[in-house]
Amino acid sequence: MIHLDPTAADLPVERLMHSGLLTCSPDTPLHEAAQRMATRQCSSMLIMQKGKVAGIWTEHDSLRVDFNNPDSLKIPIAQVMSSPVSSVHLATPLSEVALRFSREKRRHFLVVDDQGRPQGIVSQTDLTIKQGLELYLSLRTVNEVMGTDPLLLPGTLSLSQAAAFMLKQQQDAAVVSCGNDELGIITERDMVRFVARHPGNTPLGKLASRPLLTITPQDSLLRARDMLIDHQLRHLAVRDDENQHIVGLLGFRNILEGAEQNHRLELHQAIAQRDQAMQSSRLNLQLAERVIEASLEGVIITNAKSRIEFVNPAFSHTTGFSAEEVLGKTPAILSSGRHDAAFYQDMWKTLQQKGYWRGEIWNRRKSGQLYLELLTITTIRDEEGNINHFAALFTDITHIRENEDQIRKLAYYDALTQLPNRRLLEDRLEQAMRHAHRHKQRLAVLFIDLDHFKQVNDSLGHAAGDELLLDVSRRMAARLREDDTLARLGGDEFIALLPDLADPDEVTRIARRLIDAIGEPFQLKNQTFRIGCSIGISLYPDDGTEPEQLLQHADAAMYRAKQEGRNTYRLYSTQLDVREHRSLAMETALRNTIDSGEGLSLHYQPLVERNSGALVSMEALARWVHPEYGQVSPGDFIPLAERSGLILPLSQRLMRLAAAQLRSWLDNGLQPVPVAVNLSAQQFWQHDLIMQIRTLYEEFQLPAGLLNFELTESMLLDKQQQAIRVLQELRELGCRIAMDDFGTGYSSLSYLHQLPITTLKIDRSFIQQLGESAGSEAILAAITGMAQGLKLTVVAEGVETQAQLDALGKYQVNVIQGYFTGRPLPAEDIASRYFMNNRRK
Numbered sequence: 001m002i003h004l005d006p007t008a009a010d011l012p013v014e015r016l017m018h019s020g021l022l023t024c025s026p027d028t029p030l031h032e033a034a035q036r037m038a039t040r041q042c043s044s045m046l047i048m049q050k051g052k053v054a055g056i057w058t059e060h061d062s063l064r065v066d067f068n069n070p071d072s073l074k075i076p077i078a079q080v081m082s083s084p085v086s087s088v089h090l091a092t093p094l095s096e097v098a099l100r101f102s103r104e105k106r107r108h109f110l111v112v113d114d115q116g117r118p119q120g121i122v123s124q125t126d127l128t129i130k131q132g133l134e135l136y137l138s139l140r141t142v143n144e145v146m147g148t149d150p151l152l153l154p155g156t157l158s159l160s161q162a163a164a165f166m167l168k169q170q171q172d173a174a175v176v177s178c179g180n181d182e183l184g185i186i187t188e189r190d191m192v193r194f195v196a197r198h199p200g201n202t203p204l205g206k207l208a209s210r211p212l213l214t215i216t217p218q219d220s221l222l223r224a225r226d227m228l229i230d231h232q233l234r235h236l237a238v239r240d241d242e243n244q245h246i247v248g249l250l251g252f253r254n255i256l257e258g259a260e261q262n263h264r265l266e267l268h269q270a271i272a273q274r275d276q277a278m279q280s281s282r283l284n285l286q287l288a289e290r291v292i293e294a295s296l297e298g299v300i301i302t303n304a305k306s307r308i309e310f311v312n313p314a315f316s317h318t319t320g321f322s323a324e325e326v327l328g329k330t331p332a333i334l335s336s337g338r339h340d341a342a343f344y345q346d347m348w349k350t351l352q353q354k355g356y357w358r359g360e361i362w363n364r365r366k367s368g369q370l371y372l373e374l375l376t377i378t379t380i381r382d383e384e385g386n387i388n389h390f391a392a393l394f395t396d397i398t399h400i401r402e403n404e405d406q407i408r409k410l411a412y413y414d415a416l417t418q419l420p421n422r423r424l425l426e427d428r429l430e431q432a433m434r435h436a437h438r439h440k441q442r443l444a445v446l447f448i449d450l451d452h453f454k455q456v457n458d459s460l461g462h463a464a465g466d467e468l469l470l471d472v473s474r475r476m477a478a479r480l481r482e483d484d485t486l487a488r489l490g491g492d493e494f495i496a497l498l499p500d501l502a503d504p505d506e507v508t509r510i511a512r513r514l515i516d517a518i519g520e521p522f523q524l525k526n527q528t529f530r531i532g533c534s535i536g537i538s539l540y541p542d543d544g545t546e547p548e549q550l551l552q553h554a555d556a557a558m559y560r561a562k563q564e565g566r567n568t569y570r571l572y573s574t575q576l577d578v579r580e581h582r583s584l585a586m587e588t589a590l591r592n593t594i595d596s597g598e599g600l601s602l603h604y605q606p607l608v609e610r611n612s613g614a615l616v617s618m619e620a621l622a623r624w625v626h627p628e629y630g631q632v633s634p635g636d637f638i639p640l641a642e643r644s645g646l647i648l649p650l651s652q653r654l655m656r657l658a659a660a661q662l663r664s665w666l667d668n669g670l671q672p673v674p675v676a677v678n679l680s681a682q683q684f685w686q687h688d689l690i691m692q693i694r695t696l697y698e699e700f701q702l703p704a705g706l707l708n709f710e711l712t713e714s715m716l717l718d719k720q721q722q723a724i725r726v727l728q729e730l731r732e733l734g735c736r737i738a739m740d741d742f743g744t745g746y747s748s749l750s751y752l753h754q755l756p757i758t759t760l761k762i763d764r765s766f767i768q769q770l771g772e773s774a775g776s777e778a779i780l781a782a783i784t785g786m787a788q789g790l791k792l793t794v795v796a797e798g799v800e801t802q803a804q805l806d807a808l809g810k811y812q813v814n815v816i817q818g819y820f821t822g823r824p825l826p827a828e829d830i831a832s833r834y835f836m837n838n839r840r841k
Contacts, residue, residue, distance in 0.1 A: 012091045013093070013122050016122055018121050022042045023047070024046075026049050026055075026078035030072075034062070037059075043125070053118055056085045062191035067198065087112045087118075090114075109123075142218070145221065147171075147250070150171075150175055151174035153174045154177050163191060172188045173235040174186050175249065178205040178210065183237070212237050216238070216239065217247065302331070306331065310327075311323050319366060336364045339362065358375070372398045373395060374397045412424035421488065422490075444539050446535050448495070448533050450472065452532070453492040471522055484499070514533065533567065534559075538571075586629065586636075587640060590640060594646060599624055600653065604619070606830075609814070609816075610813055610815060617673050617815075618830065655696065659699075674705055674736065678740065684711055685719075709737055711737070738760070739760055742783065760787045793814045794814050
């Protein structure tokens with residue numbers, strides 16, 4: 001078992017797992033799966049079939065690949081995967097996960113939710129890298145746990161020979177002699193890369209990684225672990241200071257096994273002391289019987305077939321069963337149902353091998369109540385060495401565990417709100433800063449002080465004030481992300497710790513959410529009232545590299561927020577604060593523009609038939625002109641609308657503008673071509689989207705097919721079946737549907753034929769690389785050929801030169817869009833240029 005610190009041991013495994021699952025289908029070729037593992041630097045690949053986990057393939061499995069036979073790298077991964085896959089629940093404490101790693105001799109567990117759906121992967125290495133072994137590692141040296149018989153291979157070996165040696169000797173790495181006294185290393189992770197891209201008959205010496213990073217036997221395990229993490233390695237060679245020979249190899253597995261060995265030694269010592277006491281007690285049977293009768297520990301003695309022959313009074317007191325009710329039965333009568341068959345199989349295997357088993361186990365009283373006991377089972381042998389009895393001693397530790405949890409809560413949590421207190425906050429902040437430093441990320445500290453809280457306390461009393469603090473803490477916790485920490489410093493002061501920030505704008509959005517949440521009305525003692533809060537924000541590493549610095553700077557920023565009006569936030573960094581103020585001002589201006597419609601318009605870019613140059617349709621493009629900011633680029637205000645939640649009302653107004661313009665052209669006797677409007681993801685997934693579009697057609701009396709739509713393929717990936725239904729309803733309205741920017745994202749060709757779309761728009765990046773990139777030309781040929789087979793219209797976007805237009809001649813492209821054939825123009829210019837000679841009779 002791995003010793004975690006008390007705080008880490010109680011954390012659920014979901015805080016540690018890798019949530020970005022790497023998956024493939026059972027028929028995926030082995031080399032393709034290995035390529036994806038190598039690219040993502042993952043140690044395992046889940047094999048999914050019909051939405052369920054069918055198996056797993058790991059780095060260690062790569063050693064079983066026949067590298068002499070390149071065809072073996074192309075077999076479906078289902079033929080070499082391991083199944084079934086062992087799993088743990090999201091809420092499983094890390095201490096229990098560590099125990100299962102040791103007991104089941106596994107390297108990975110699949111993390112699942114209540115419905116058994118996969119949520120992530122946790123490995124033994126994760127426990128070593130991220131949680132709670134620092135004290136143990138700082139007290140142990142490398143020579144205590146290193147592999148003392150390292151596998152040394154000549155560089156002349158083949159890859160297949162090397163894999164066979166590593167598998168036979170159960171080594172996950174080997175030192176390679178590369179010639180000229182130069183050493184390298186080859187690992188299981190390297191083998192995965194070679195499965196992905198077979199190197200042929202290249203000698204092992206040319207495949208090994210160099211230089212070989214080394215450490216001395218006298219260095220601490222903590223230093224070794226940090227070197228592994230800092231250099232992003234899995235192994236270090238151990239070099240003797242005197243003769244400079246390689247005397248061992250050290251990897252994460254050695255560190256974990258060392259921790260387990262240390263625990264087993266402690267466990268063995270404890271059991272040995274108990275056994276010695278029991279042996280001494282047998283010298284006087286009468287005394288032993290009296291001791292057992294008077295013992296506060298429950299005692300069960302069974303025969304070799306596990307039938308109960310004796311229990312003491314403490315057993316009956318703890319379990320509620322009398323001796324008469326259990327004699328002749330097995331201890332299974334106490335089973336809680338919480339442990340699986342593998343747990344008990346491992347228990348009996350340990351008893352057979354070691355003669356004892358000790359651990360914590362959940363059992364059930366006669367009343368049905370569960371309780372946790374510390375159980376020791378010892379085998380009793382006759383003079384010939386045969387087992388004739390088992391003796392079990394147990395203590396009910398339910399209350400002890402509850403008291404430990406309570407003491408831990410009192411030490412680390414606020415008594416009123418049950419939020420982390422300053423002590424636990426500082427610990428988490430320090431860990432978060434180390435993580436941010438290691439991964440070159442930002443984190444934020446929000447100092448939150450309630451406005452006018454003292455008035456509530458003075459007018460309604462302290463009990464009402466406490467109830468208000470509870471309501472405030474619940475509201476704020478609901479607005480934070482899952483990995484964020486909300487702590488209470490005392491009084492009406494709170495701290496929010498936000499790790500893993502993608503950009504500084506994210507923290508200001510969260511700050512606004514907190515202000516909005518606290519600003520909503522509260523109801524206490526039949527009175528409705530409002531309070532506010534002032535928030536100060538400091539960022540790591542911008543505003544400080546020490547925990548106390550970040551807290552002080554966030555506090556200072558909070559006081560500035562109070563001085564400048566309350567119920568607002570301020571950033572400690574002046575530069576970020578100015579940028580945020582400008583962003584907030586632009587957001588307000590955009591909101592006003594959407595409400596009024598002033599300054600918002602559409603330009604229309606022509607799409608022409610490639611061979612004849614005839615106008616076939618147009619794309620509507622948003623434009624925004626503001627009195628203060630002038631003409632704002634769509635590249636600025638569209639992302640702003642998405643960040644601020646304005647993209648839906650903006651998209652709806654633009655769609656209405658397009659419909660109104662089409663009606664205006666028709667009313668003036670013109671015959672416009674169809675116009676395509678871009679649908680945002682939020683707009684596409686609105687439950688009443690079809691009703692909105694149907695209403696537009698009816699309100700503006702538009703002919704079917706005159707108002708069409710464009711969307712990106714990324715919008716459809718997560719909900720393919722629902723997307724097909726929505727697209728089909730659009731087609732039933734007569735709308736043509738184009739998939740925009742095709743080829744730039746994850747293009748799932750397996751479902752493309754199912755989508756009721758009419759048009760593929762090839763992204764401009766492929767057009768711009770014509771004549772320069774053979775890869776782009778191959779992709780272009782594949783897309784256009786596929787589109788013709790699916791009877792889809794193909795549009796080439798971003799055509800800017802005659803050369804590009806000429807180069808498209810050899811591809812099956814139907815329509816051209818770009819500056820060369822027509823720039824986006826206002827409605828009146830489009831009408832005068834394209835529609836004046838096309839009036840309806």
